[in-house]
Amino acid sequence: MQTTAGEIRFQELIDADEKVEPRDWMPDGYRKTLIRQIAQHAHSEVIGMQPEANWITRAPTLQRKMTLIAKVQDEAGHGLYLYSAAETLGISRDEMQQLLHDGKQKYSSIFNYPTLSWADMGTIGWLVDGAAIVNQIALQRTSYGPYARAMVKICKEESFHARQGYSILLALSRGTEEQRAMLQDSIDRWWWPALMMFGPHDSDSANTPQSIEWKIKRVTNDELRQLYIDQTVPQAHYLGCTVPDPDLRFDVDTGHWSIGLIDWDEFWDTVKGNGRLNRERITHKVKAWDDGAWVREAATAYAHKQRTELEKTA
Amino acid sequence: MTYEVPDVPGEETEEVAFGFDSRGWPLWEVFVRPKRGLSHAHVGSLHAPDAETAVQNARDSYTRRAEGVSVWVVPSTEIFASDDSESLFEPFADKPYRHPTFYDIPPEVGQL
Numbered sequence: 001m002q003t004t005a006g007e008i009r010f011q012e013l014i015d016a017d018e019k020v021e022p023r024d025w026m027p028d029g030y031r032k033t034l035i036r037q038i039a040q041h042a043h044s045e046v047i048g049m050q051p052e053a054n055w056i057t058r059a060p061t062l063q064r065k066m067t068l069i070a071k072v073q074d075e076a077g078h079g080l081y082l083y084s085a086a087e088t089l090g091i092s093r094d095e096m097q098q099l100l101h102d103g104k105q106k107y108s109s110i111f112n113y114p115t116l117s118w119a120d121m122g123t124i125g126w127l128v129d130g131a132a133i134v135n136q137i138a139l140q141r142t143s144y145g146p147y148a149r150a151m152v153k154i155c156k157e158e159s160f161h162a163r164q165g166y167s168i169l170l171a172l173s174r175g176t177e178e179q180r181a182m183l184q185d186s187i188d189r190w191w192w193p194a195l196m197m198f199g200p201h202d203s204d205s206a207n208t209p210q211s212i213e214w215k216i217k218r219v220t221n222d223e224l225r226q227l228y229i230d231q232t233v234p235q236a237h238y239l240g241c242t243v244p245d246p247d248l249r250f251d252v253d254t255g256h257w258s259i260g261l262i263d264w265d266e267f268w269d270t271v272k273g274n275g276r277l278n279r280e281r282i283t284h285k286v287k288a289w290d291d292g293a294w295v296r297e298a299a300t301a302y303a304h305k306q307r308t309e310l311e312k313t314a
Numbered sequence: 315m316t317y318e319v320p321d322v323p324g325e326e327t328e329e330v331a332f333g334f335d336s337r338g339w340p341l342w343e344v345f346v347r348p349k350r351g352l353s354h355a356h357v358g359s360l361h362a363p364d365a366e367t368a369v370q371n372a373r374d375s376y377t378r379r380a381e382g383v384s385v386w387v388v389p390s391t392e393i394f395a396s397d398d399s400e401s402l403f404e405p406f407a408d409k410p411y412r413h414p415t416f417y418d419i420p421p422e423v424g425q426l
Binding site: 021023024037040041070073074077080081084087093106107108109135149150153157199200205206207268271272296299300302303306307 | 318319320321322325339341357358359360361362363364367374375378379395398
């Protein structure tokens with residue numbers, strides 16, 4: 001196979017840790033991998049609004065309510081940054097959205113779990129956004145420029161998400177017996193799904209080696225998961241809580257927390273669409289899109305009218 | 315998060331077509347002036363039916379934490395970009411004499 005100037009240039013950029021930009025030549029596989037990953041990332045931000053929006057009207061104080069609204073709005077913004085990044089690769093927003101609605105592009109399985117109590121708002125901020133931060137910090141160094149820039153913007157905002165979440169949990173931990181029980185129950189339900197967010201073990205992750213070679217991924221699933229476990233377990237203990245893992249122990253030799261076995265059957269079942277809320281999440285997303293059709297049509301008609309009037313006076 | 319969803323073994327991955335022509339709203343490039351005295355800088359892009367709506371959306375998307383005091387939106391199609399594959403900037407790579415540090419000046423001369 002003959003190597004073209006484009007291929008040589010691409011490899012030089014990757015080797016030199018420089019960013020690949022939209023107008024550069026890139027291998028088809030690189031482009032496809034990125035479109036898939038960034039689109040799924042964007043869909044996750046958008047679907048991720050649902051579990052938290054569920055609690056906006058029932059936030060316990062006005063401050064918590066304003067905070068939750070701001071956080072949900074951030075998620076919409078993160079979706080936008082990511083869709084924009086994906087669009088630089090030659091796919092349209094409409095097409096990505098259609099693929100999501102048709103179930104042909106997925107979003108993170110974490111959002112197929114229900115938010116049953118107010119404590120879940122805290123746990124999501126702390127555990128789910130916490131996992132997001134670990135992942136996204138690594139992705140700031142990803143080789144595709146627009147994706148890396150989106151990550152930098154998103155990471156600046158995620159810290160607020162994690163801290164407001166932990167602050168909800170701190171309040172509960174200093175509350176009544178009932179509130180502390182609600183807190184522990186929430187951690188018990190979210191701990192394992194949060195660990196699963198990092199994806200299959202490296203040994204079972206088919207896409208990892210190529211993605212690492214292209215520097216799309218800079219750190220493997222298991223490395224990120226371990227980093228996350230080490231920083232999160234002491235934070236659970238600080239709340240006076242435990243994580244639901246009888247095999248959890250601190251390994252003095254390695255300095256790392258070691259965990260029991262992850263239930264991968266549950267993971268794959270949710271990825272395949274059989275989670276508790278897969279159908280409900282997409283149904284709601286499609287409904288929101290359809291319900292908003294008149295707003296988009298009105299905005300388009302108004303813009304058209306303004307242009308026509310401008311042409312008349314010109 | 316990466317929110318990276320792994321392939322289910324045995325399940326077909328959706329092939330995406332490139333260059334799909336969106337019939338949606340035009341794309342706008344967004345420039346934000348972080349504070350008075352600084353230039354507007356490119357921060358990203360968004361879709362909107364007209365310029366006014368694009369400014370509104372840019373405000374909500376890119377200045378939620380007071381990151382700006384002024385916003386420009388420019389239709390993406392109006393931007394004419396350099397062809398980066400032709401080494402347009404190559405002539406400047408071997409002209410270090412255009413930089414002050416190229417010239418050795420004895421320290422006794424003082425600030426120069």
